[in-house]
Amino acid sequence: MSKPAKTHKIKMMEEQLARKLNRQVVGSLVGCVHCGMCNECCHYVLSHPDDPKMTPSYKADQVRKLFKANHDWTGSVFPWWVGADKAPLTDDDLDKLKDIAFGTCTNCRRCTINCPMGVDTATLNRIMRGLLTHVGVMPEGVRVVSKDQWELGNQMGVLKEDYLDTLEWMSEELEEDLGHGEAAIPVDKPGARVMYAINPREVKYDPRTIKEAALIFWAAGEDWTMPSEGWDNTNFGLFSGDDGLGGASAKREYDKARELGVDKIVISECGHGYRSTRCEGVNWSGDAQAFPMESSVITMLNYIKEGKIVVDPTKNPKRVTFHDSCNNARSCGFYEEPRELLRLVTTDFQEMYPNRAENFCCTGGGGAMSMSEYTPRRLKSAQIKANQIRETGAEIVVTSCHNCVDGLSDLIKHYKLGCEVKQLVDLVADALVLEECYVMKSRPVAVAAVASEEPAAAARPVPVAAPAAAAPLAGRKVLVVDDEEDIRTFLVTVFEDAGAEVEQAADGNECLAKARTFKPDLISLDLSMPGKSGVDAFVELRRTEETQEIPVCVVTGHPEFRQVIYDRPVPPPEGYLNKPVDEDKLVSYVAHIIEHREAKAN
Amino acid sequence: MHESSSLLHTAEVVHWIALIVMAVVYTMRLRWLFKFKPGVDRSAPGSPARTNAKRGGFYSLFNVAMPWSMESTRKGFAFYLTFVIFHIGVVAGISLAFLSTIAPGLVAARPFAWVCGVALVAAFGVAVYRVFRRLFRPVMKLISTPDDYFSLFMLTIWFGLGAVTQAHLAGVAGFESVNLLVAYLFLTSFFLIYVPFSKISHYLYYPFTRLWIGRTLGHRGSYPIARG
Numbered sequence A: 001m002s003k004p005a006k007t008h009k010i011k012m013m014e015e016q017l018a019r020k021l022n023r024q025v026v027g028s029l030v031g032c033v034h035c036g037m038c039n040e041c042c043h044y045v046l047s048h049p050d051d052p053k054m055t056p057s058y059k060a061d062q063v064r065k066l067f068k069a070n071h072d073w074t075g076s077v078f079p080w081w082v083g084a085d086k087a088p089l090t091d092d093d094l095d096k097l098k099d100i101a102f103g104t105c106t107n108c109r110r111c112t113i114n115c116p117m118g119v120d121t122a123t124l125n126r127i128m129r130g131l132l133t134h135v136g137v138m139p140e141g142v143r144v145v146s147k148d149q150w151e152l153g154n155q156m157g158v159l160k161e162d163y164l165d166t167l168e169w170m171s172e173e174l175e176e177d178l179g180h181g182e183a184a185i186p187v188d189k190p191g192a193r194v195m196y197a198i199n200p201r202e203v204k205y206d207p208r209t210i211k212e213a214a215l216i217f218w219a220a221g222e223d224w225t226m227p228s229e230g231w232d233n234t235n236f237g238l239f240s241g242d243d244g245l246g247g248a249s250a251k252r253e254y255d256k257a258r259e260l261g262v263d264k265i266v267i268s269e270c271g272h273g274y275r276s277t278r279c280e281g282v283n284w285s286g287d288a289q290a291f292p293m294e295s296s297v298i299t300m301l302n303y304i305k306e307g308k309i310v311v312d313p314t315k316n317p318k319r320v321t322f323h324d325s326c327n328n329a330r331s332c333g334f335y336e337e338p339r340e341l342l343r344l345v346t347t348d349f350q351e352m353y354p355n356r357a358e359n360f361c362c363t364g365g366g367g368a369m370s371m372s373e374y375t376p377r378r379l380k381s382a383q384i385k386a387n388q389i390r391e392t393g394a395e396i397v398v399t400s401c402h403n404c405v406d407g408l409s410d411l412i413k414h415y416k417l418g419c420e421v422k423q424l425v426d427l428v429a430d431a432l433v434l435e436e437c438y439v440m441k442s443r444p445v446a447v448a449a450v451a452s453e454e455p456a457a458a459a460r461p462v463p464v465a466a467p468a469a470a471a472p473l474a475g476r477k478v479l480v481v482d483d484e485e486d487i488r489t490f491l492v493t494v495f496e497d498a499g500a501e502v503e504q505a506a507d508g509n510e511c512l513a514k515a516r517t518f519k520p521d522l523i524s525l526d527l528s529m530p531g532k533s534g535v536d537a538f539v540e541l542r543r544t545e546e547t548q549e550i551p552v553c554v555v556t557g558h559p560e561f562r563q564v565i566y567d568r569p570v571p572p573p574e575g576y577l578n579k580p581v582d583e584d585k586l587v588s589y590v591a592h593i594i595e596h597r598e599a600k601a602n
Numbered sequence B: 001m002h003e004s005s006s007l008l009h010t011a012e013v014v015h016w017i018a019l020i021v022m023a024v025v026y027t028m029r030l031r032w033l034f035k036f037k038p039g040v041d042r043s044a045p046g047s048p049a050r051t052n053a054k055r056g057g058f059y060s061l062f063n064v065a066m067p068w069s070m071e072s073t074r075k076g077f078a079f080y081l082t083f084v085i086f087h088i089g090v091v092a093g094i095s096l097a098f099l100s101t102i103a104p105g106l107v108a109a110r111p112f113a114w115v116c117g118v119a120l121v122a123a124f125g126v127a128v129y130r131v132f133r134r135l136f137r138p139v140m141k142l143i144s145t146p147d148d149y150f151s152l153f154m155l156t157i158w159f160g161l162g163a164v165t166q167a168h169l170a171g172v173a174g175f176e177s178v179n180l181l182v183a184y185l186f187l188t189s190f191f192l193i194y195v196p197f198s199k200i201s202h203y204l205y206y207p208f209t210r211l212w213i214g215r216t217l218g219h220r221g222s223y224p225i226a227r228g
Helices: A006-019 A023-031 A043-047 A056-071 A073-077 A091-101 A123-134 A140-152 A160-178 A200-204 A208-219 A236-240 A243-260 A271-285 A297-307 A326-332 A336-343 A370-383 A381-391 A402-414 A424-431 A438-442 A445-451 A485-497 A508-518 A532-544 A559-566 A583-601 B004-037 B054-061 B071-075 B077-102 B104-108 B110-136 B138-143 B146-169 B181-197 B199-220
Strands: A194-197 A263-268 A293-295 A319-323 A348-350 A396-399 A420-423 A477-481 A502-503 A521-523 A552-556 A577-578
Touching: A006 A091, A006 A123, A006 A438, A023 A056, A023 A123, A023 B199, A043 A370, A043 A381, A056 A073, A056 A091, A056 A123, A056 A532, A056 B138, A091 A123, A091 A370, A123 A236, A123 A532, A140 A552, A160 A200, A160 A583, A194 A243, A200 A208, A200 A402, A208 A297, A208 A424, A208 A438, A236 A243, A236 A271, A236 A552, A236 A577, A243 A263, A243 A271, A243 A532, A263 A271, A263 A297, A263 A521, A271 A293, A271 A326, A271 A402, A293 A297, A293 A402, A297 A336, A319 A370, A319 A532, A326 B054, A326 B199, A336 A348, A336 A424, A348 A402, A370 A381, A370 A402, A381 A402, A420 A424, A477 A485, A477 A508, A485 A502, A485 A583, A502 A508, A502 B146, A508 A521, A508 A532, A508 B110, A508 B146, A521 A583, A532 A552, A577 A583, A577 B104, B004 B077, B004 B199, B054 B199, B071 B077, B077 B104, B077 B110, B077 B146, B104 B110, B104 B146, B110 B138, B146 B181, B146 B199, B181 B199
Parallel strands: A194 A263, A263 A293, A319 A348, A319 A396, A396 A420, A477 A502, A477 A521, A521 A552, A552 A577
Antiparallel strands: none
């Protein structure tokens, strides 16, 4: 039987491959001897022992076949001899390749450092992703996120007004906490020493980390700013293999830093953001004039070493362990500084094994969290990481990566490990002894008196106060929708304690009915419910005139549904939180959503 | 060169011609590799206090002799040993082929015969194990190409033939036929010509792939691997 002719997409991929080849890549393509030693280094292999297709060399062979068929002597003349006859020819083949390149590898590079030949298998898989992306074959999540990053400059589609609004919100919270407005977040401050670039996840799901970083910068007396553009340190080009997107995203940050005239970019805790901004971005963008860039972990560590901030480790007494992000440890050699900092701000640090560059992936890397179709496979592969964590006996898993936070949170829930995930910025902020920090020692006495009523106490430092607002939801109406009674009771209690008037519903139909009659200021919505699901109820709420303006905050135990709901052809929910949810976070988040909606309406 | 038979003489001449062909093809191979643009890393050094590109390059290049440096060789130490035995056998086999033509007295000497013979027999045993491993382990079957199978089969035969040829050259009873040496030289000649077109040419690329990945990861601060 004759072979089918190559499709246009295949020809485009071959042309693109030729453009991606350099000596190092060709070395990896010709250097593999199929010895199989990479096999047991991969978390997908270890968790799928009966599926040989999980082996890294098989994944890399997909691009190797394409290379051999077009560039290798033997492969060109006798393709069947070296497997080049199995190179993709039709568009159906591309779907299989998509599943392999995106669904069975997180590009964690563990196979790379375990290859006796020095073959960079993970880079070959990234090249295959890039070839597929080039011809428009990619998981829907990757497509959506890439589009957002191209069009809006950040991978989560955060609008500029929402970003700036969140910074303002965090500044207000800091003001409430501290009793003065000195720690407000500066935006686009020309000539500042530091430009702080963050992960859009912080804006969308965890703005507390921005507040904590701002507190630390302020406490250290840092001259810093956040940019209004080019603030996203993450880069989906790393995951999709699209060097064009990678270069454009990195250049946005570099250009903004130059425009502001800052001395350096400080990158918030994000593994792929750090690698993309500091290491790969300069290569993708061809930006020869790179300037100093460092992780916020190093910045915080230096503040402590220089005495600019003072920390008390006894404020973090629980047992912690540290998970190395693959991008930080394996691709950037960044693994000792987080440990040094962790030992300064906690009292009970337990190492996880293996660690540093040999650590296993959190399984959320390589953009895996955006590809919901592969979630069951990802969670199965997470068994390796779950075992690692369990053996430490830690109550808190610390990591310097937002992707890892999501990946780890997901697997901790799935494998019922009963611990929480934190970042170093959380622990440093918690351990701060504000009265000993630079900003308190150097300030004029009168300034410190803001929160004090007693003249004699004027010179005393201002403690980190508890949130000032006792009933942040006073006068608000919240509808709680969840099929699990205990969770409903918990949420109702939290909202009532925060001053809200609360109604509850146990399924989608009840939700729709109460939304019409109760007319809440916000609906807290579970997604997975018997009968009419939360997803269907959400779509109907959005399509019904009298309910479409009610803000919805999804509170779900299924983070993988995030993409499902964002893919609906209706405006997305105003908020999204994963269970288990922190009470303070829930209340402040919900209050912010309601205030934001009112501000918009006015 | 000794000329105990015209066939042997022919085998020796072919053998040297094959060596020249291999050298030429290898030169072309390297020219081909270096025609590709070099990958440039513009990023700032990672943790220069811990390591740098040069140190990473050296570490990577010599990690073949440091089984503790990679998890795959630490945990798979038995497999690492088979790798060592296999490649010592290759060195012994090549030495035997060339020395039999330029220093027949040396290969007949007892110490050489013992060392080379043991190395070849051990390598033959490992090669047989590897044949079974490649034929019956699902992972190995999945990733293997005809080139992988053929190269391994031929090397297994070459080790076996090398061992009996060494016995012949050492004057061991039962291995008197000079045809053993003739066959061994012809098979070696075949290899010399076939190798640049097969997976066996990996050793040509090995120093470069190891050096390049080592320099990159050394520059970034990941190499040498740190454990704690």
